[in-house]
Amino acid sequence: MALLMLGLTAACGEPKGEVAVTGSSTVFPISEAMAVEFNFVQPGVRVNVASTGTGAGGRAMCAGEIDVWDASRPSKESELDTCAENGIEVIEIPVAFDALSVVVSPGNDWAECLTVEHLATIFGPDAQGVVTNWNQVDPSFPDETLRLYGPTTASGTFDYFTEAIMHESGAHRGDMDLATEEDPLIAQGVNGSPGGIGYFGLAYYAQYQELVKGVHIVNPATGECVEPSAETVEAGDYLPLARAIFIYVRGDTLDERPEVEEFVRFYIEQAPSLVTAVGYVPLPPEIYAWALDRLDSRTTGSVFKDVPAGSPIEDVLERTQ
Amino acid sequence: MIPAIARDRPIPMSRTVRKARGTAFILLAILATSLGMVALAALLLDVLRDGIGVLSLEFINSFPHYQAEKAGAKSALAGTLWVMSLTAVFAMVAGVGAAIYLEEFAVRNWFTRIVEININNLAGVPSVVYGLLGLAIFVYWMGLGRSVLAGALTLALLILPIIVVAAREGLRSVPPTIREAAMALGSTRWQAVRFQVLPAAMPTILTGFILALARAVGETAPLIAIGAFTTVLFVPTTPTDSFTVLPVQIYSWISKPLPEFRENAAAGIIVLLVVLMLMNAVAITLRNIYSRRSRW
Numbered sequence: 001m002a003l004l005m006l007g008l009t010a011a012c013g014e015p016k017g018e019v020a021v022t023g024s025s026t027v028f029p030i031s032e033a034m035a036v037e038f039n040f041v042q043p044g045v046r047v048n049v050a051s052t053g054t055g056a057g058g059r060a061m062c063a064g065e066i067d068v069w070d071a072s073r074p075s076k077e078s079e080l081d082t083c084a085e086n087g088i089e090v091i092e093i094p095v096a097f098d099a100l101s102v103v104v105s106p107g108n109d110w111a112e113c114l115t116v117e118h119l120a121t122i123f124g125p126d127a128q129g130v131v132t133n134w135n136q137v138d139p140s141f142p143d144e145t146l147r148l149y150g151p152t153t154a155s156g157t158f159d160y161f162t163e164a165i166m167h168e169s170g171a172h173r174g175d176m177d178l179a180t181e182e183d184p185l186i187a188q189g190v191n192g193s194p195g196g197i198g199y200f201g202l203a204y205y206a207q208y209q210e211l212v213k214g215v216h217i218v219n220p221a222t223g224e225c226v227e228p229s230a231e232t233v234e235a236g237d238y239l240p241l242a243r244a245i246f247i248y249v250r251g252d253t254l255d256e257r258p259e260v261e262e263f264v265r266f267y268i269e270q271a272p273s274l275v276t277a278v279g280y281v282p283l284p285p286e287i288y289a290w291a292l293d294r295l296d297s298r299t300t301g302s303v304f305k306d307v308p309a310g311s312p313i314e315d316v317l318e319r320t321q
Numbered sequence: 322m323i324p325a326i327a328r329d330r331p332i333p334m335s336r337t338v339r340k341a342r343g344t345a346f347i348l349l350a351i352l353a354t355s356l357g358m359v360a361l362a363a364l365l366l367d368v369l370r371d372g373i374g375v376l377s378l379e380f381i382n383s384f385p386h387y388q389a390e391k392a393g394a395k396s397a398l399a400g401t402l403w404v405m406s407l408t409a410v411f412a413m414v415a416g417v418g419a420a421i422y423l424e425e426f427a428v429r430n431w432f433t434r435i436v437e438i439n440i441n442n443l444a445g446v447p448s449v450v451y452g453l454l455g456l457a458i459f460v461y462w463m464g465l466g467r468s469v470l471a472g473a474l475t476l477a478l479l480i481l482p483i484i485v486v487a488a489r490e491g492l493r494s495v496p497p498t499i500r501e502a503a504m505a506l507g508s509t510r511w512q513a514v515r516f517q518v519l520p521a522a523m524p525t526i527l528t529g530f531i532l533a534l535a536r537a538v539g540e541t542a543p544l545i546a547i548g549a550f551t552t553v554l555f556v557p558t559t560p561t562d563s564f565t566v567l568p569v570q571i572y573s574w575i576s577k578p579l580p581e582f583r584e585n586a587a588a589g590i591i592v593l594l595v596v597l598m599l600m601n602a603v604a605i606t607l608r609n610i611y612s613r614r615s616r617w
Contacts (some may be wrong), residue, residue, distance in 0.1 A: 018563065020467075022548070029577065032552045033387035039554045048550035048563050051573060065467075065548070181576070278387055 023057025023070030149198030203279030372587030389581035397570035407473030416484030452546025487529020491522035
C-alpha cells in the first residue's frame with residue numbers, strides 16, 4: 001500500500017524529501033511560517049526549521065548538514081571561504097527588513113528625536129562609567145539619571161546595533177542596567193524609569209507601544225527625523241536602524257534537490273504577505289524579483305557582504321545591476 | 322599545663338534551653354520544606370492560569386503554526402515520547418548492566434576505582450557538554466544524523482551516571498548473606514544476581530531511574546546542540562526521523578515576540594508535566610510490584 005502511494009505521488013511529479021532550515025532566531029519566525037504554509041501546498045516535503053543563531057547556522061551549512069541557512073546579517077567572507085573549501089556554494093536571498101527601535105519612557109519629553117551621535121554617546125564603549133545623566137548626552141536635556149536597557153551580547157540585535165551606531169561590531173558599554181534576551185523586560189524596565197532608554201526589534205515595539213515611546217532617529221543622509229514604523233522602513237527612510245535579513249540556499253546540489261528549490265521559490269513568492277503576518281517589513285518587489293532570478297540562474301556568492309550596516313537598500317540594488 | 326579541652330569545655334546547658342533549640346530547629350526544617358512546596362505551588366498555579374485556556378485536545382493534536390491560536394504540540398509530544406522511550410531502554414540496560422558488573426563481578430583494583438571516580442564525576446558535567454559529545458559521536462561519527470536515535474542516545478549518556486550510582490547503591494544494600502545463601506544452595510553467581518539480588522535491589526534502582534528520566538525529559542540544551550529542530554510538521558515514525566521535543570518547543574514559544582505564544586508555552590509546560598507524572602506513575606507501580614515480591 002505504501003509502495004503504491006509512493007508510486008502514485010512519484011507519478012504526479014510531486015517533490016518529496018526533507019528540507020533542513022537552521023540559523024538566526026530573528027529569521028526563524030519567517031521560515032517557520034513558510035514551512036507551515038508550504039506544508040499545505042506540498043505535504044510530501046518535510047520542512048524542518050531550527051533556531052540556533054546565525055553563526056551556528058553558517059557552520060551547519062558549511063558542513064553540508066542543511067539546505068537553507070537563516071541569517072540575520074550578510075554572510076561573512078570567512079564563512080563563504082569555509083563553505084567553498086568543503087565544496088559548498090550558497091545562493092543569497094534577502095527575505096525581509098528587520099528594524100531596531102529605540103524606546104524611552106512615556107514621560108520622556110526631551111528625547112523625541114535622537115541622532116546617531118546621541119546614541120553613540122549613550123551606548124558607546126567610552127560612555128561606560130562616564131555618561132550617567134541625560135544632560136551629558138546633550139546640554140539641553142534635563143538632569144535625569146540614564147537607565148539603560150538592551151539585549152545581551154549573544155544576540156544579533158546587539159551586533160547590528162553596534163555596527164550601525166558605533167560602526168564596530170560589539171563596541172558597546174558594559175554597564176547596562178539590564179541586558180536581557182527577554183524583550184518584555186526591556187519594555188517594562190524602560191516604562192518603569194523616567195530616565196530609561198532601551199532598544200529592540202521593531203516588531204517588539206509594535207507590541208509594547210502602550211508601555212514605551214518610540215524615538216525618532218535622524219537619517220544621516222537627509223538630516224530628517226524619522227519615526228520607527230513599517231512604512232518608514234519600507235520607504236527606505238528609517239536608516240541606519242533598518243537592515244535586510246537573509247536566507248542562504250545551498251546551490252551546488254540544487255539541481256538534484258527539486259524539493260529545496262520548490263520551497264525557496266515558495267519562500268520568495270510568499271514573502272510579501274507572510275513577512276508582514278509575522279511582524280517584519282517586506283522588501284521592495286524588485287528585490288524579490290532579483291532574488292528569484294538568482295535562484296533560477298543558480299548565482300552563488302554574496303553581494304551584501306561588503307555593504308556597510310545601515311546602507312540604503314538602493315545602494316545594494318545598484319550593486320545587483 | 323591545662324589541656325585545651327578542659328579550658329574550653331562549655332557550661333552544660335539547661336534542659337529548657339536545649340528543648341527550645343530543638344524546637345527552633347524543627348521550625349527551621351518546616352520552613353525549609355514549605356519554601357519548596359510554596360515555590361512549586363506558585364509555579365503550578367502560574368502555569369495553570371496561563372495555559373489552561375489554551376490546553377485542549379486540539380492543542381495536543383495540532384502541529385506548530387506561526388499563528389498562536391493554531392499552534393499545537395503534536396510533533397513535540399510525539400518527539401518527547403519517542404526520545405524518552407528509547408532513552409529509558411538504552412540508559413536502563415547500560416546503566417544497570419554497568420552497576421551489576423562493578424558491584425557483583427568486577428575485582429576491586431585500580432581500574433575499577435578509576436571507572437568509579439569517572440562515573441561519579443560525570444554526574445556533574447553540564448548537559449550541553451553531553452550534547453556536543455552526542456554531536457561528535459552519534460550525529461557525525463556514527464552517521465545517525467539529527468535523528469530521534471541520536472537524541473535518545475545522547476540523553477541516555479546524560480543520565481547514565483545517575484542510574485549507575487543509584488543501581489550500585491541498590492545492589493550494595495542487599496545483604497551479602499543473600500548471595501552466600503543462594504550460592505550455598507547451588508546457584509551460580511549469575512543466578513544469585515538474577516533471581517535474588519537484582520529483584521531485591523529493584524526498588525532503589527527504579528527510584529534512581531525516575532529521577533534520571535525526570536532530568537532527561539526537561540533537557541533542552543543537549544538536544545539543541547545535536548541539532549534537534551524547533552518546528553517539525555510531522556510525527557516521527559522511525560528512530561531515524563528528525564524530531565523536536567516539548568522543552569525545545571516551549572523554549573521557542575517563550576522567545577517569540579507575540580505575547581499569545583506565552584499561553585502556548587504554559588500549555589506546553591502542562592503537557593510536559595503530565596508526561597512526567599505518567600512516566601513516574603509507571604515507574605512507581607513497577608517499584609511497588611518489586612517491593613512486594615522480595616519476601617525474605
